[in-house]
Amino acid sequence: MIDVFMLLRENILVPDPDSDGIIGVQFCECEPEDFTAIRDLVAREDAGFLGRLEEITLFQDDEATSQYPTDQSISEALALEDLDINLQGRLRLKRTFQSFVASFPFDYLNLDFCEPYYNPPNWMKVNETVRRFLEWQRNGSEDGSVVVDDFVMAITCRLDDSFPDAAARRLAALVVDNCKSSKRYDEVVNATRGRDIPHWLHQDPQDFFHAAWPKDIARLAKEVHWKTEILDYVYYDRTGDSGNAYVMVCLVARFTRDAAAPDYIPAALHALDRDNRHVIRDLAPESRERRELRQNLREIVVLRNEQAARFGRHDLLPDPRP
Numbered sequence: 001m002i003d004v005f006m007l008l009r010e011n012i013l014v015p016d017p018d019s020d021g022i023i024g025v026q027f028c029e030c031e032p033e034d035f036t037a038i039r040d041l042v043a044r045e046d047a048g049f050l051g052r053l054e055e056i057t058l059f060q061d062d063e064a065t066s067q068y069p070t071d072q073s074i075s076e077a078l079a080l081e082d083l084d085i086n087l088q089g090r091l092r093l094k095r096t097f098q099s100f101v102a103s104f105p106f107d108y109l110n111l112d113f114c115e116p117y118y119n120p121p122n123w124m125k126v127n128e129t130v131r132r133f134l135e136w137q138r139n140g141s142e143d144g145s146v147v148v149d150d151f152v153m154a155i156t157c158r159l160d161d162s163f164p165d166a167a168a169r170r171l172a173a174l175v176v177d178n179c180k181s182s183k184r185y186d187e188v189v190n191a192t193r194g195r196d197i198p199h200w201l202h203q204d205p206q207d208f209f210h211a212a213w214p215k216d217i218a219r220l221a222k223e224v225h226w227k228t229e230i231l232d233y234v235y236y237d238r239t240g241d242s243g244n245a246y247v248m249v250c251l252v253a254r255f256t257r258d259a260a261a262p263d264y265i266p267a268a269l270h271a272l273d274r275d276n277r278h279v280i281r282d283l284a285p286e287s288r289e290r291r292e293l294r295q296n297l298r299e300i301v302v303l304r305n306e307q308a309a310r311f312g313r314h315d316l317l318p319d320p321r322p
Contacts (some may be wrong), residue, residue, distance in 0.1 A: 001041055003110055005300045005307075019043065020310055026103050028053045040311050041304065049100050051093065053111070057129045059097035065090050071098065104136040105146060109153040117157040117213060118167030130155065131220050138224050138257070150256040152231065155217065159209055159235075160246035168205075171212035172197050174219065182265045188272055206247065207274070210235070214251055214271035218264035226255040227262035230270045236280035294320050 004025055007013040016023055021043035028049045029035040039048045049056060064087050068074045074095045077083060111133070117126050133153070140147035175197055179186040193200045193207075201208045210233075218228040232252040239245055253267070270276050283290035297320040305316045 001038055001304065002300060004042070005303045008303055009296075009300055015043075020307070022047075026106070028056065028100075037313070037315065040313055041307050043307070043311055049096055051096055053113075054125050054129045055093065056096055056100050057132050058125065059093055061094070062090070065094050068094070071095060101136060102142050105140055105148045105151065106137070107148060107151050109133060109137075109151065110156075111153065112156045113158070114156070115158055116160060116162050117155075118164055120162060120164045123164045123167050126157065127216065127220070130217060131224075134221055134224050134226055134255070137255070138226065148257075150254060152252065152254050154250060154252045156248060156250040158246050159206060159249055160244065163205060163209065168201055168208075171208070171216065172201055174215055175212055178215065178265065178268055182268075185265055185268060185272075188269060192272070210249070210274075210277055211272045213249075214253070215264070215268045217251070217253070218267040221255055222262055222264045225258050225261065227258045228264055228267040229254045229256070230267050230276070232278070233271065233276055234278045234280055 004013065004022060008015070008022065013022055013024060015021065022041075025042050025044075025047055026049070027038055027042065027047060028051065029038055030050070030052045032050065035048055035050045039045070042048070068077050068091060074091050078088060078091055111130070113126055115126075118124070119126065137148060137151055175189065179189055179197075189195075189197075193211075214228075214230060214233070221228045230251065230253050233250070235247050235249045237245065238248055283293065301317045301320060308314075308316055
């Protein structure tokens with residue numbers, strides 16, 4: 001929720017003057033307790049979707065669920081005492097899916113996967129989730145009343161040793177294809193990494209992922225006529241509870257509607273340049289940046305706690321640590 005209260009602090013999001021609910025926010029959360037807490041803070045019953053983002057987004061009808069095309073027919077089926085328990089779960093997921101799709105489009109999307117983008121065994125699941133988001137954003141609202149011509153999407157994922165061979169081969173093939181189709185891209189790759197793409201992949205897999213992963217997203221965007229502009233690209237080191245080291249990566253991009261098939265080589269070149277990636281390091285205890293960050297966090301915590309108290313929640317956050 002920190003991002004929501006950051007946007008409130010900047011007056012980008014605003015509370016409803018009558019209900020104090022936060023207007024325009026939708027969220028997805030798979031943990032029931034966290035879901036309830038977030039919904040209480042957003043203070044709108046229609047704001048959230050309970051479930052895993054990928055499972056909701058990638059729902060597909062089967063022979064059984066297709067017999068219940070509307071919310072009313074789903075509700076009537078779920079009221080039956082003898083309904084198969086597996087079908088119950090599928091119908092609840094379908095109802096969530098239909099409400100989820102109806103909430104599009106958005107001006108800003110924050111996709112925080114907290115797992116590898118290419119996560120085995122179903123290593124294309126997150127990529128397909130992003131594809132659907134791009135498609136629904138282009139379609140606009142179901143009634144045609146809301147259309148966006150540009151939007152910003154932040155995608156956060158994790159990079160560790162689980163990078164599957166199939167994903168590595170896929171990204172390597174994309175790099176090779178770009179080298180064949182773009183003289184400029186080929187020149188930059190040759191000058192900075194050399195022509196042996198497999199060697200680059202195995203010699204420096206982190207740099208390879210940083211350079212190639214955004215290309216995959218930009219290619220998806222091109223297929224549904226969105227032009228991609230990378231606004232920011234940051235990463236930072238983390239250590240898991242079991243002592244395993246990994247990297248969190250966040251790509252922030254603007255997508256602009258384009259009637260033609262847009263050129264995504266500029267985005268690929270941007271990602272290829274190491275100077276365009278920014279590592280977030282620990283700040284020195286008494287540095288100006290750390291003091292400013294702590295003050296910003298304090299203001300955000302105050303906003304969050306005021307909202308929590310307003311709606312009777314007692315799980316107030318403490319003052320940020322020095």
